[in-house]
Amino acid sequence: MVEALKGELGLGQGANVLDLAAGTGKLTRALLAGGLDVVAVEPQAQLRELLAESVGAERVREGVAEMIPLDSASVDGVTVADGFHWFDHDVALAEIHRVLRPGGGLALLSTVPDWSGASWAHEVGTLLAAKRPEHPYFDGPPWQDAVRAAGGWSVPREIRVTSVQPARPERMVDYIASMSWVAAMSEEERTETLGQVGELIGAGETPAELPIHVVIGLATLT
Numbered sequence: 029m030v031e032a033l034k035g036e037l038g039l040g041q042g043a044n045v046l047d048l049a050a051g052t053g054k055l056t057r058a059l060l061a062g063g064l065d066v067v068a069v070e071p072q073a074q075l076r077e078l079l080a081e082s083v084g085a086e087r088v089r090e091g092v093a094e095m096i097p098l099d100s101a102s103v104d105g106v107t108v109a110d111g112f113h114w115f116d117h118d119v120a121l122a123e124i125h126r127v128l129r130p131g132g133g134l135a136l137l138s139t140v141p142d143w144s145g146a147s148w149a150h151e152v153g154t155l156l157a158a159k160r161p162e163h164p165y166f167d168g169p170p171w172q173d174a175v176r177a178a179g180g181w182s183v184p185r186e187i188r189v190t191s192v193q194p195a196r197p198e199r200m201v202d203y204i205a206s207m208s209w210v211a212a213m214s215e216e217e218r219t220e221t222l223g224q225v226g227e228l229i230g231a232g233e234t235p236a237e238l239p240i241h242v243v244i245g246l247a248t249l250t
Contacts, residue, residue, distance in 0.1 A: 204225055
């Protein structure tokens with residue numbers, strides 16, 4: 029995935045990249061392993077502590093997409109993993125535009141699990157769809173609309189990279205528990221929901237591996 033991203037944005041070894049809303053740093057670590065020089069910006073102190081432990085405190089900054097703590101024209105690329113839908117798009121895109129060097133690019137990554145090979149996929153999907161509240165990722169406008177409206181960007185495009193991951197039943201429940209809207213449930217509702225999910229998965233068959241897709245939305249400065 030990182031090699032595809034580098035190729036699409038023309039990022040060579042050692043290119044300066046901002047990983048925005050970096051969270052615990054899963055993408056940050058992958059970008060570093062791919063030979064990029066990365067700074068990670070994350071608003072939550074608890075997550076920044078985890079970031080600093082894994083990538084070094086010198087690479088971590090406190091900040092938000094709407095007020096990026098970097099100099100203008102200071103990076104060659106900006107990445108956002110599973111987070112752009114939470115941003116104030118107009119303000120954030122203006123800030124991303126500001127910190128990018130001429131010709132720099134933006135990569136918006138979305139992780140899409142593929143459970144179709146599991147016997148429980150339909151039942152779990154139906155259960156989760158019934159419980160999910162309105163959510164900007166699923167119910168908001170496409171990211172492409174925000175980029176087109178902002179101006180100053182190339183025509184937005186997407187590529188998809190697919191790999192496989194180990195899939196044990198208990199890890200699938202952990203994955204669902206980590207979804208932001210599940211984590212935001214009341215303790216009672218979350219416990220009930222995860223209990224139902226666990227029962228459905230436990231009663232079915234889970235392949236040893238399942239595909240996972242990463243959709244990468246791309247745009248460059250014009």
